[in-house]
Amino acid sequence: ADDSGDEEPASQSDKSELHGPLKTLSSKLEDLSTCNDLIAKHGAALQRSLSELENLRLPAESGEKIKAVNERATLFRITSNAMINACRDFLDLAESHSRKWQRLLQHEREQRIRLEETIEQLAKQHNSLERACRGAPGLASATTSISSTAKGSVQSAKGEASDEDEETEYFDAMEDAPAFITVTADPKHHRRSGSNLSGASEGHPEDWNLEDSVFESSNQSSYNESTGKDLLPKKRRRTRIPDKPNYSLNLWSIMKNCIGKELSKIPMPVNFNEPLSMLQRLTEDLEYHELLDKAVKCESSTEQMCFVAAFSVSSYSTTVHRTAKPFNPLLGETYELDRLEELGFRSLCEQVSHHPPAAAHHVYSRRGWTLWQEITIASKFRGKYLSIMPLGAIHLEFHSSGNHYVWRKVTSTVHNIIVGKLWIDQSGEIEIVNHKSKDKCQLKFTPYSYFSRDVPRKVTGVVSDADGKAHYVMSGTWDEKMECSKILHSSHGSTSTEGKQKTVYQTLSPKVLWRKYPLPENAENMYFFSDLALTLNEPEERVAPTDSRLRPDQRLMESGRWDEANVEKQRLEEKQRAVRRRREAEAVEALEEGKDYEGYIPLWFERKVDAVTGELICVYKGGYWEAKEKQDWSMCPDIF
Numbered sequence: 001a002d003d004s005g006d007e008e009p010a011s012q013s014d015k016s017e018l019h020g021p022l023k024t025l026s027s028k029l030e031d032l033s034t035c036n037d038l039i040a041k042h043g044a045a046l047q048r049s050l051s052e053l054e055n056l057r058l059p060a061e062s063g064e065k066i067k068a069v070n071e072r073a074t075l076f077r078i079t080s081n082a083m084i085n086a087c088r089d090f091l092d093l094a095e096s097h098s099r100k101w102q103r104l105l106q107h108e109r110e111q112r113i114r115l116e117e118t119i120e121q122l123a124k125q126h127n128s129l130e131r132a133c134r135g136a137p138g139l140a141s142a143t144t145s146i147s148s149t150a151k152g153s154v155q156s157a158k159g160e161a162s163d164e165d166e167e168t169e170y171f172d173a174m175e176d177a178p179a180f181i182t183v184t185a186d187p188k189h190h191r192r193s194g195s196n197l198s199g200a201s202e203g204h205p206e207d208w209n210l211e212d213s214v215f216e217s218s219n220q221s222s223y224n225e226s227t228g229k230d231l232l233p234k235k236r237r238r239t240r241i242p243d244k245p246n247y248s249l250n251l252w253s254i255m256k257n258c259i260g261k262e263l264s265k266i267p268m269p270v271n272f273n274e275p276l277s278m279l280q281r282l283t284e285d286l287e288y289h290e291l292l293d294k295a296v297k298c299e300s301s302t303e304q305m306c307f308v309a310a311f312s313v314s315s316y317s318t319t320v321h322r323t324a325k326p327f328n329p330l331l332g333e334t335y336e337l338d339r340l341e342e343l344g345f346r347s348l349c350e351q352v353s354h355h356p357p358a359a360a361h362h363v364y365s366r367r368g369w370t371l372w373q374e375i376t377i378a379s380k381f382r383g384k385y386l387s388i389m390p391l392g393a394i395h396l397e398f399h400s401s402g403n404h405y406v407w408r409k410v411t412s413t414v415h416n417i418i419v420g421k422l423w424i425d426q427s428g429e430i431e432i433v434n435h436k437s438k439d440k441c442q443l444k445f446t447p448y449s450y451f452s453r454d455v456p457r458k459v460t461g462v463v464s465d466a467d468g469k470a471h472y473v474m475s476g477t478w479d480e481k482m483e484c485s486k487i488l489h490s491s492h493g494s495t496s497t498e499g500k501q502k503t504v505y506q507t508l509s510p511k512v513l514w515r516k517y518p519l520p521e522n523a524e525n526m527y528f529f530s531d532l533a534l535t536l537n538e539p540e541e542r543v544a545p546t547d548s549r550l551r552p553d554q555r556l557m558e559s560g561r562w563d564e565a566n567v568e569k570q571r572l573e574e575k576q577r578a579v580r581r582r583r584e585a586e587a588v589e590a591l592e593e594g595k596d597y598e599g600y601i602p603l604w605f606e607r608k609v610d611a612v613t614g615e616l617i618c619v620y621k622g623g624y625w626e627a628k629e630k631q632d633w634s635m636c637p638d639i640f
Contacts, residue, residue: 275558279335321528362620438466483510
């Protein structure tokens with residue numbers, strides 16, 4: 001912006017905000033000028049006195065010293081004048097730049113008001129057009145006009161129709177997402193408009209059969225009825241745990257324990273934890289298992305992919321308020337969740353490595369699917385935040401179709417590690433691949449930005465078949481819900497500012513595939529646990545002696561006895577270190593004798609090369625549930 005004065009005047013409050021600091025700066029400058037006058041006055045008097053001394057007949061050595069002092073006084077006066085001039089220049093710059101900043105701020109406010117008015121006008125036009133479409137006999141021409149109007153609106157309000165990679169615009173029907181322009185097509189009457197969608201790929205609206213499709217059971221109206229929440233379980237589960245104690249964290253007590261110790265031996269208090277282990281947190285991924293039960297019923301692999309994608313996003317819904325870290329599992333620690341009779345699945349986790357920490361997980365469902373994974377956590381502390389990167393692939397296979405899906409988790413970021421309130425964000429991309437049909441789903445988790453106009457925690461994606469043809473648009477947030485919209489047509493739209501051509505999708509109304517369950521009452525005092533999380537550490541009979549439910553420090557923390565939990569936690573960690581030292585000594589002894597040393601061998605899992613990814617992964621080898629049936633736990637180590 002230039003210094004021309006043809007802009008509209010700012011408001012009175014803006015002027016006062018602007019003139020206040022400038023007035024203060026001016027008064028300070030006046031003080032500096034007064035000081036400068038005094039310095040000049042006294043400096044001149046000092047130089048006169050020094051000049052008189054030079055004229056006196058003094059020894060040569062004294063004359064030289066007086067001359068040097070005179071030069072320094074002159075330099076001092078010049079420097080003080082330069083400082084005052086610099087301050088004056090600074091004030092002039094502050095005044096000029098403040099005017100520019102004020103004009104820019106005023107311009108942004110006007111743009112925002114204009115944009116709000118445009119959006120309101122578009123919403124009114126959309127409602128009137130919808131009513132006109134319902135009553136109009138020629139729906140094809142009406143649909144054409146809606147598409148044309150929406151295209152123009154997108155270009156006039158650029159930046160509002162955002163997407164997962166700024167290369168795609170979604171024309172869908174999410175009424176609660178103002179970032180999208182809505183074009184709803186009626187599947188019973190929709191006809192393709194060749195004038196607007198020339199060269200586009202075409203879908204068939206009759207494929208979106210609302211009566212027979214599995215998607216119907218995921219619609220909002222029937223969501224709760226289809227989740228299995230209304231089924232009475234055979235065993236009554238607990239619905240609360242003791243409230244979290246309000247203990248203040250004594251940083252000095254932690255620092256005292258750090259003095260003179262190795263970093264790996266510093267005992268971290270349970271104040272940073274929640275009363276669940278990492279194995280139990282991994283099991284929490286199954287909270288919305290019914291999505292996979294519905295996916296089994298899908299006849300189309302692309303439809304099935306939508307449910308798998310929603311399931312992959314749902315596992316992050318519990319993290320939005322959960323800033324405490326889970327307990328690090330001990331080597332050989334296990335966790336089972338047997339819900340075969342109630343929910344149709346049984347799950348088993350085992351800590352198979354300690355350095356680096358790795359957990360293997362296997363889930364079998366009698367409703368037609370199996371899931372397995374091995375997750376290693378890598379973390380990087382970057383000053384203000386901590387990045388947590390889960391490494392390893394998640395495998396999901398459906399028994400009847402043989403469809404085998406593989407995907408990886410995104411990066412979790414914990415912000416305000418040093419100062420401020422902790423909060424968690426998820427960012428990155430997930431590529432879900434069906435290795436049988438070669439269908440793909442690209443999901444993007446948009447990182448939170450203070451300056452972004454997007455909905456926070458936004459997730460968007462597209463489901464495509466083996467030929468790259470897009471079939472469904474996925475949209476939603478990772479902490480609330482995911483929706484799926486069937487694509488009727490796709491075409492090349494306008495070119496973005498980066499020179500990339502956008503793709504325009506025209507879709508049917510979205511279906512809610514997944515919506516987060518509300519948190520239980522008093523959740524804020526129970527570590528923000530969900531209904532499932534509250535039951536994960538509930539004592540159960542007949543579990544293995546290595547089960548996380550039997551871990552004493554975790555149990556003491558859940559009961560609110562944190563001081564005792566800290567003592568017990570330190571004991572368990574020292575016991576684990578002793579076992580590791582013994583194992584290292586055995587390795588050295590075997591090396592000296594020229595023998596092979598296998599190291600730690602997992603109890604219920606074995607390492608194999610995965611046929612799909614080619615990676616070495618721990619897979620379930622069987623035997624746990626048989627051992628539970630017989631109550632034969634002789635092979636379990638004493639870790640607690």
